[in-house]
Amino acid sequence: MGHSLTHMAAAMPNINFIGIEVHRPGVGSLLNQVQQLGLTNIRVMSHDAVEVLKHMIPEHSLARVLLFFPDPWHKTKHHKRRIVQVPFLELLHSRLSPEGVFHSATDWQPYAEWMLEMMDTFADFSNSAGQGNYAIKPNYRPETKFERRGQRLGHGVWDLLYINQPKA
Ligand SMILES: C[S@@+](CC[C@H](N)C(=O)[O-])C[C@H]1O[C@@H](n2cnc3c(N)ncnc32)[C@H](O)[C@@H]1O
Incomplete structure (x- = not known):
């Protein structure tokens, strides 16, 4: 659901992350967290990795x-x-x-x-x-x-x- 990714991105603001997942509810959950935490170092792709x-x-x-x-x-x-x-x-x-x-x-x-x-x-x-x-x-x-x-x-x-x- 994106928790590991947002945790790592928040802990390492100078590193850019790409999250790739086909499970739409997981992608939605991740996007919510990105917005709530104000993260700018994650790009998300909802597609086959x-x-x-x-x-x-x-x-x-x-x-x-x-x-x-x-x-x-x-x-x-x-x-x-x-x-x-x-x-x-x-x-x-x-x-x-x-x-x-x-x-x-x-x-x-x-x-x-x-x-x-x-x-x-x-x-x-x-x-x-x-x-x-x-x-x-x-x-x-x-x-x-x-x-x-x-x-x-x-x-x-x-x-x-x-x-x-x-x-x-
Ligand atoms: C067992 S779950 C683990 C999810 C997460 N990494 C975790 O640790 O909780 C595996 C995930 O891989 C995703 N997945 C499987 N094949 C994929 C692919 N080719 N591209 C993107 N996502 C894929 C599935 O949708 C599923 O959510």
Whole structure:
């Protein structure tokens, strides 16, 4: 609903953010918060993020891409719908600046393992935590209420942080 984005944008007024989401109520909620908080460093696009990255974002122009809690698509027959796939990583690699950062977080362990394996075998990204390791949650990523509830229930959250540079 935009809470993480407005929290980060308010905490980092000198950084410009683009929020991309297709869920219209979420976009509406975000726009309300932007107005109420008087934020001027957020642009919002209500469109498919892959299309936006392909057609509206110049190459090597992003400092960071944040993908928090992407749809996990639990069933095996739906795994092909997961956004983190090799063509998506190639797109990120081309849109991030050299040494830009891709940061993902998920509360679904099989998707965390899927991303870790895919990212660790993709030659043009380096795992900031070292091959095979998840990252410690950076302070800038706010904990969502779902995450806090999950922690109370003993569920985990996995952060992955990759630098846009070839593996050593
Ligand atoms: C599990 S929700 C997580 C939402 C939010 N990031 C959070 O942490 O609460 C995944 C969101 O991704 C959005 N989404 C999925 N595929 C997308 C795409 N290709 N472009 C833009 N948004 C997409 C869905 O509409 C949904 O709101």
